[in-house]
Amino acid sequence: MNWMEKELSAMEDASLMRTLCLSSSILGCPGYTVRGERRLLNLSSNDYLGLSQHPAIIEVMREELLIEGSGAGASRHVTGNRASYGRLEEALSGWQNCEAALVFANGYMANSGVIGALVGRGDVVFSDQLNHASIVDGTILSRAELARYRHNDMEHLRTLMNKYRDKRRKLIVTDAVFSMDGDQAPLRELAHLKCEYGAMLMVDEAHSGGIYGDLGEGLCHELGVDVDIHMGTFSKSFGVYGAYVCGSRTLIRWLVNKARPLIYSTALPPSLIAGISKALELVQTEHWRRVRLREAVTLFRSSLSAAGFDVSAGDSPIVPIIIGDNDTTLRFSGALEEEGIAAVAIRPPTVPEGTARIRFSLSAVHTDKELIDAAARIRTVGLQLGVLSL
Template sequence: MNWMEKELEAMADASLIRSLRACSSIPKCPGYTVRGERALLNLSSNDYLGLSQHPSIIEVMREALLIEGAGSGASRLVTGNRLAYGRLEEALSDWQNCEAALVFANGYMANSGVISALVRRGDVVFSDQLNHASIVDGTILSRAELARYRHNDMEHLRFLLSKYRDKRRKLIVTDAVFSMDGDQAPLHELVLLKHEYGAMLMVDEAHSGGIYGGRGEGLCHELGVQNEVDVHMGTFSKSFGVYGAYVCGSHTLIRWLINKARPLIYSTALPPSLVAGSTKALDLVQTEHWRRERLHEAIMLFRSSLSAAGFDVGAGDSPIVPIIIGDNDMALRFSNALEDEGIAAVAIRPPTVPDGTARIRFSLSAAHTDKELIAATARIRTVGLQLGVLRL
């Protein structure tokens, strides 16, 4: 197995090697993380609403842990389907105003399971080039043909839909908010194309659930197209601050997934304590509106401050704010320099992003204060000038 060492050396030479770095949280300080003995302002977490350390969620999980035990013991189709699942799925259906819902272990398993259940050999999946890896992998597992359209390019999608119009089943899949760029999918146009070509439409709301919509339902509700989406997927690991994923849709869809989604069928069910925590988080997402309001205030402040400092952060109103560096090594140097300044902001490199687009991906939280963000912007500007990434 010596070939692995050679490949790893080549990755290191290209500044593409990855390693695990230990970190820990600070009680009652969700906007920070600890590395070694240093507390860092956490600008790399997906804890958008600052719920990961909410005392009510922790207490509900503690109570469920004491009553239900540490694990579920089996898959949901055997004996792992505890009562907590039904309560959460009923709450999800009400929240999304849909017929039924189904909880998965995580977003990766939800996407791979749903796509491979809906299409197979002889079908085609139309996927945005910047969709999450789990969407691509789900398509590969399904053995359906993958037709990737240029990012948010509806004319290219139309061309591909026309090219494959005679395929048996056609599935369009898109992120609602793209995880590395923070921009939005053109959902209105996707709905029109779905109807025009008789395709199914699946939207991944992992990075928009909890943030958009009157009750945090997501971007589909914000734009009023929720009833036109056939498969609505989201996660509990970001805005909800817990872990897991959900799929919402028709009764028929959910029955089909229970019988065909292999990651659901052949995986041990989530522990009841996590399911209970997600149920409480769902309630908080809907009732603590101030978290969304605070997050959007932080987004506007941080984006405008970075722009005023001379950085091009593009347009958008999501909590994902990238600074494109380009060179892999420079992105690592930028990240390390920010850590020296007390900021945790991870360098994102290929294959997570396209070649030549290595970046620092900032993620904001409702837990961040204006004072913290203004101070962080000043440090980011200083590092940018020192490294030559930012020029006056």
């Protein structure tokens, strides 16, 4: 197996090596993380609404843990399906104003499971070039043909849909908010093309659920767009873990019978289902978190722009600074850690070649002072590394 050492050495030479860095939370001090003995402002977490340390979520999980124990013991098709699953899925379908819902272990399993259940050989999946890896991998596992259209390019998508219009089943899949760029998919245009070509439309709301919509339902609701398959996660704005799919009763019945990651995985622990249920309640009732998050996003984006960085327009809490080469991006991330900021370097293959970046992500728990101070320190590092010039 010596080939591994050679490949790893080549990755290291290209500044593409990844290592697992130990981090820990500080209970009662949201918005921060600890590495070694250093406390860092956490600008790399997806805990957008700051719910991961909410005492009400922690308490219901503790109570359920003492009642049900630490695990479900089997898949939902065997003995792992508790009554709390049904209550959560009913609450999810009401929240999303759809007929039914289904909970998955995580977003990766939801995307791969849904795509594999809906399409196969003889079918085609139209996927945005910047979609999450779980969508790409789900398509590959499904054995359907993958037709990737240029990012948010509806004319290119139309060309591909004309090319594959005779396929048995056609599925359009997109992120609602793209995880590494923070921009939005043109959902209204996608819905129009879906109807025009008789396709199914699946939208991944992982980075928009909880943030958009009056009750945090996501970008589809905020824009008034109906989709066939609405997918989201509990690991970001909800501050917990897991994923869901909402749609028609027929869709959910089909997934219960055909989605392999659901069928062949142990059910989520009951304590986690209790935490998700409480988080769903808080996402809907604590609207001030969405308001605060948008204020923080506006302030941070404007502060970085004033510092001289090229910041893309938008209102997403995902704010990337494109550095370009991998080595400089790694050094930028390391220098920020020395300045007391956790901001991870994102490199290929997560992003396209030549677009390595620092991906900042904000939370409703970040204060104005923290964000203004962070922008000043980010500017200092940018000047030191030559990313910015006076």
